[in-house]
Amino acid sequence: MATEARPRPRAQPRPRPTAGRAALSVLLVLGALVCLMPFLYLIATSLKSAAETITRASPFPFLPDFWPSVPRWSNYAEAWTRASFSLYFRNSLITAAVTAGGVVAASSLAAYAFAKIRFAGSRALLSIFVATLIIPESVYLVPNFIIVTRLGWYDTLAGLSVPFMGSAFSIFLLRQFFAQIPAELLESARIDGAGHLRSLFSIVMPLSGAPLFTLAFLAFVGSWNSLQWPLVATRTPRWRPLTVGLTTFISDAGPENQLIMAGALIAIAPVIIFYLVAQKQFTEAIARSGIKG
């Protein structure tokens, strides 16, 4: 079902290279360069010396002055220690993993109930859940800050992760998928004496690898990239994530652009590497989250 679009019939003769076709290719390449250029600038600047960020500051990658004369790899080590990235990195990793785990566990259970068990009030309940999706995050900032503080979760891992574990979006997405699993499969398991929990773990979830990956992935990246909530919900570096560390570093580093860029590269690298390795699942995850049903 995920086949590629073929707007033009395949049996056509080989397309002739025309002027229009060439222009389109040029456009595509130009667009790709625009997408890549800031990343090249990031790499080049992160390897410069402080002086070179001023003397060799040409903004176009095809000019030699865009690049450092000698790459200074030590910038990364310096940014890493100066911004205490080891701590922030670890914090981000744990927070994102805990959030993703919570989302997958809670959403799988609820999605199973909505998809596979008939119970009074299920439709109404699901509609209420889904209705929360249109509420902008800003609305939650103040009340959730007060709630989390009252729960004693201010500046803790729980405060950073638990509020995001109840995900109406994930429940909705999983329910669509679970509903397509044939009822006969579950029926036979039940005849063999399996309860709902066993059915969920041994039949439904193993059949739903792709959507579960999608959800875990989206929850992980959402947590990894979040800035607003960690800014208000943390006070000390104890659980502060990489995003907050990087913004503080940006304002504290002052004019030392090469260190800021080294720090930014450290924050970008794991995501990009993961993206390039798993780009198929990655694009599918994003596309799936975008298209309803």
Place this chain on the structure above:
Amino acid sequence: MDSARHGEPRRRTRARIPAARARDALAAWLFVTPSGILIAVFGIFPLFFTIYVSLFKWRLTPGAFLGLGNFAELFGTGGLPLIGLGAAIVAAALSILLLGRDGLPAGVRNAGGLTLGILSAAALAASLPAVAAQGDKEVFDSLRVTVWYALLTVPVQLAVGLSIALLLTRKFRGRQVFRVIYLLPYVAPTVATAAIFQLLFSLRPDSLANQVAAALGSQPLQWLQEPKGVLAPLFGAPPPGLGVVPAYWMEWVRGPSLALVSIIFYSWWVFVGYYALIYINGLSAIPRQLFEAAEVDGAGKLRTFFSITLPLLSPTTYFLTLLGVIGTFKAFTHLYVLRSAAAGGTTDSISIEVFFTFFRKARLGYASAISIVLFLTVLGLTLIQQRTLERRVTYGD
């Protein structure tokens, strides 16, 4: 798309005995409980709680009960402007209701809806300046920032995203490489990419933005630090002694600040690839036979695009528009990283305004009040889009 409905529980063949049904219901409620509690505590209760908070002077701890005092600070207390604003909202709501009614003849419906729409716009044009003058200027400025931001990001991203999607669904070698590259900006963490743009759009004469400007024959510009509206040079200084209403709309006409425009460039860079990806998905759902049939019928490329591709993509376009507009009101991270003191608040959208009212000024009650107004605005916009755009959406079944 939804042929696989056979898994629905209602197709059970055996009638279940009552005890088993009760056990099922119990299991279902137990399964729903974890998510239910989480969503109730952090997703539903906060809505009511924030209304409660908005009625107080609430620093870090609750203070005096103000009633609607926070809202009075936001909108001012002058009766006439508020009545005008209320009338504008009521007229808009009636117009939308009327346009959504199917029982009426189309002529009556459209004429009535249009009249009410115009009335609403007129009431808004006359009352908004007065409300902004008597209320919180910062909040109304942030509203303008938000509107400019939405107007200059969403349509451009739709158009460019669709164009790229059309190019990337052609078959050619290395297509997958391009798809990966175009999505890179969206995938990379916002804090980090915004930090890059901070340097690319810095005021230094050798920054990328200024080099491009120089190539176009311009002096070095201030970019992210420039508070002046980009259209201001066309209009010059406002004449002294201008009335409240024209003076207010002059501010709109002067356009978004160059600082905001720089941020809008960033938004294009990030989101165009994402829009393209979603459009590629939409395109792949269009049955190939339709294009073949069009070709057999002798339809040209343009004709095929406007009478097949575009209509059949309308669910995708509708979805992206809705997402884009809601996203505008949510946008935070890049606005936070790219804002500068020199830009004088001309890039502070309404979500940034809520954040600083809470985070810097520690005015929790007032921040709640602003966020409630924000919520109602988003709700209203969503309803308007549903009623006006969704009617034009063709679902290809």
